[in-house]
Amino acid sequence: MTETIKAGVSGGGFIGEAHIEALRRIGVKVAGIAEADAALAREKADQLGIEKSYGCFEEMVHDSQIDSVHITSPNYLHYEQAKQALLCGKHVVCEKPLTLTSAQSAELAELAAQKNLVGAVSHNIRFYPLVQQARAMVQEGQLGHIFIIQGSYLQDWLLLDTDWNWRLEPELGGDMRAVADIGSHWLDLVTFICGKKVVEVFADFKTFLPVRKKPAKAVETYSGKLDAVQEYEKKEIKTEDYASILLHFEGGAKGVLTVSQVCAGRKNRLYFEISGSERSIGWDSQVPNEMWVGKRTGPNQCLLKDPSLAAEPVRSSISFPGGHNEGFPDTFKQLFRQFYAYIAQKDFSKVRNFPTFEDGYQALTMVEAVGRSARKGTWSKV
Ligand code: NAI
Ligand code: SOE
Numbered sequence: 314m315t316e317t318i319k320a321g322v323s324g325g326g327f328i329g330e331a332h333i334e335a336l337r338r339i340g341v342k343v344a345g346i347a348e349a350d351a352a353l354a355r356e357k358a359d360q361l362g363i364e365k366s367y368g369c370f371e372e373m374v375h376d377s378q379i380d381s382v383h384i385t386s387p388n389y390l391h392y393e394q395a396k397q398a399l400l401c402g403k404h405v406v407c408e409k410p411l412t413l414t415s416a417q418s419a420e421l422a423e424l425a426a427q428k429n430l431v432g433a434v435s436h437n438i439r440f441y442p443l444v445q446q447a448r449a450m451v452q453e454g455q456l457g458h459i460f461i462i463q464g465s466y467l468q469d470w471l472l473l474d475t476d477w478n479w480r481l482e483p484e485l486g487g488d489m490r491a492v493a494d495i496g497s498h499w500l501d502l503v504t505f506i507c508g509k510k511v512v513e514v515f516a517d518f519k520t521f522l523p524v525r526k527k528p529a530k531a532v533e534t535y536s537g538k539l540d541a542v543q544e545y546e547k548k549e550i551k552t553e554d555y556a557s558i559l560l561h562f563e564g565g566a567k568g569v570l571t572v573s574q575v576c577a578g579r580k581n582r583l584y585f586e587i588s589g590s591e592r593s594i595g596w597d598s599q600v601p602n603e604m605w606v607g608k609r610t611g612p613n614q615c616l617l618k619d620p621s622l623a624a625e626p627v628r629s630s631i632s633f634p635g636g637h638n639e640g641f642p643d644t645f646k647q648l649f650r651q652f653y654a655y656i657a658q659k660d661f662s663k664v665r666n667f668p669t670f671e672d673g674y675q676a677l678t679m680v681e682a683v684g685r686s687a688r689k690g691t692w693s694k695v
Contacts, residue, residue, distance in 0.1 A: 318653060319344035321379040321403075323370050323394055324386035325357035327534040328408060328435075332383045333361055335645035341381075341653055347373040370394055374401040381656070384408055388493075389485050392417040395432070399424050404431045404656055406649070410497050411673030413487045415681055418674035425670055429661060433652045434673035436501040438583060440647035442618045442631040442639055443604045447587070447594055448506045449624035457591030462503050462560065462568035464586055466495040467579035470535055471554065474525045478534055481525060481550055490552035492516075493680050495583070496572040500679045501672060503585055509562040511679050513694045516687040518553035521575055525550050558683055561692075602638045 319342045322329050333343050345365035348354035354366035367373040370390075374382060374397050382398040384391055384407040392412040398405045399421070411418045411434045425432040438444060450456060470476060480486035480494055487493050504510060526545035554575045560568040573579075583598040586605075593607035602618040619635025620628045630647045633639055651667040678695050686693035 318342070318380050318656070319378055320381045320383055321345045321347065321367075321373045321376065322363075322383045322385060323347045323373065323390075324384070325354075325361065326385065329357075329383070329385035330361065331642060331645055332385050332406070332435075332649075333363070334642060335649050336383070338646050339650050339653065341649065344378055345373055345376060371397065374398045374403060379403060381406065381653075387479050387485050388413060388487050392421065395421050396424065399428055399430055399432070402428065402430065404652075406433045406435060406652060407670075407673070408435045409501075409673065410487065410493050410677060410680065411670060412677065415674055415677035418670060418677050422670035422674055431652065431656055431661060431665075432670035432673075433648070433665075434668050434670060434676070435645070435648065436498060436505075436668040436672065436676070437641075437644040437648050438498050438502050438598065439505050439668060440630060440644040441596075441598070441601045442620075442623065442627065443596055443601060443616070444502065444506065445627040445630050446616070446618075446623050447596060447604065448508075449627050450594060451507055451587070451589075453624065455591065456587060456589030456594065459507055459509070459562075459564070459566045459587060459589045461588040462507060462509075462562060462566055462585070463570070463588075464499060464503070464568075464584045465571040465573075466499045466583045467571070467576040468495065468574045468581050469577050469579050470581075471522075471574040472577055474522050475545070477525060477527050477532055477545075479531075480534075481527075481548070481552065483552060486552070488552065489680060489684050491554060491572045491574050492518075492556050492558075492683050495574070496556060496558070496570065496683065497676045497680050499570055499572070499583055499585070501668065501676045502583070503568070503587070504562075504675070504679075505668075505672075506585070507562070507566070507587065509564055509566060510675070511560050511682075511695050512563050513561045513692050514679070514682050514686050515559040515692045516683045517557050518687040519555045520550055520552065521554045523550055524548065553687070556683065556687065558686075601640060 347367045347370045351368040358366035381404040529544040555573040586595040595605040604616040606614040620631040682695040
């Protein structure tokens with residue numbers, strides 16, 4: 314990748330830094346950063362070695378030097394920021410959830426198409442090598458006819474009533490939390506791997522900690538686990554800590570997903586198991602370089618990430634030989650490689666090998682159906 318493409322980043326928090334690092338790894342210049350205010354933008358720019366900082370997001374998207382914008386700010390800002398970036402002629406990579414509502418995502422997808430600009434949503438988990446391999450195995454028919462798609466996404470960073478983050482405030486994070494924040498990744502992932510849409514859902518929610526202690530001073534994502542809260546106010550929590558969701562997929566497959574941000578010891582563990590008429594596969598994001606392959610008529614296998622053992626189309630998204638592990642930061646690198654290669658080839662009618670705004674919209678339709686079902690206590694169509 315050349316350094317001729319220049320990216321601007323909105324939000325230099327936990328994942329903003331991961332975007333910046335990944336962009337640099339593929340040779341895209343990070344030319345500027347916008348933050349909540351000018352002082353913070355300057356501070357982050359100095360910390361991260363970025364030349365320009367902006368007084369506000371608007372200033373960044375009006376900078377003619379910027380070709381693409383990465384939106385890594387809190388959820389409630391995604392829609393407005395993505396829209397402004399598109400209106401100013403910038404390609405956009407936006408963090409998930411793409412917007413707070415599916416209608417907003419549909420609007421962004423349409424706007425990007427109208428403007429002949431490219432939009433991606435950061436469902437980065439698709440880019441673990443063995444996730445790509447899982448998809449290839451399904452496509453090759455190795456699993457046979459798919460019966461069951463099940464799994465979980467479990468975390469523990471919001472287990473204590475002193476754990477706090479903007480995601481707990483519906484105005485900033487959205488009306489749903491665990492489902493929109495991490496359930497959306499799982500739903501995107503299994504539909505990507507299996508090539509099957511979810512058609513209806515039945516969900517049950519629980520908020521185990523209905524009151525939490527909000528610190529007087531804002532805390533960056535995950536840093537609340539390290540620093541004891543000194544001063545706080547008590548806040549009622551309306552979003553779910555936990556959800557169990559029954560799933561019906563097109564073509565007749567059935568499944569179940571458990572999502573939780575309050576499971577002690579599960580730091581950030583996405584697990585899926587897909588069972589077909591021929592074999593099963595299972596994958597755990599905390600052990601991402603191994604895949605379990607289950608067989609009825611022979612010994613089960615453990616497939617290690619290794620380009621020489623991967624399906625041919627998967628090899629180009631694996632950067633290192635077997636035994637040289639790839640992890641979370643590499644998924645962003647691979648996603649951005651696909652995104653920037655697509656922009657560079659200029660024909661935007663071609664198939665996109667990265668999660669698009671349309672995929673962001675699909676994820677939100679699933680999340681919304683889950684919310685409707687939990688409220689009504691009935692099956693809900695997607
Ligand atoms: P964070 O709280 O660590 O960082 C957010 C940053 O945005 C902060 O630096 C904050 O000052 C800045 N910000 C606030 N207002 C802003 C404004 N008006 N303009 C520009 N920046 C502003 O949050 P985190 O965890 O980095 O999450 C950000 C987004 O990324 C969320 O949408 C989240 O869902 C997503 N995310 C995705 C991950 C993935 O694996 N794909 C991982 C973590 C977060
Ligand atoms: C917090 O739950 C979080 O950072 C999510 O926002 C990310 O999307 C996920 O990848 C890791 O956990």
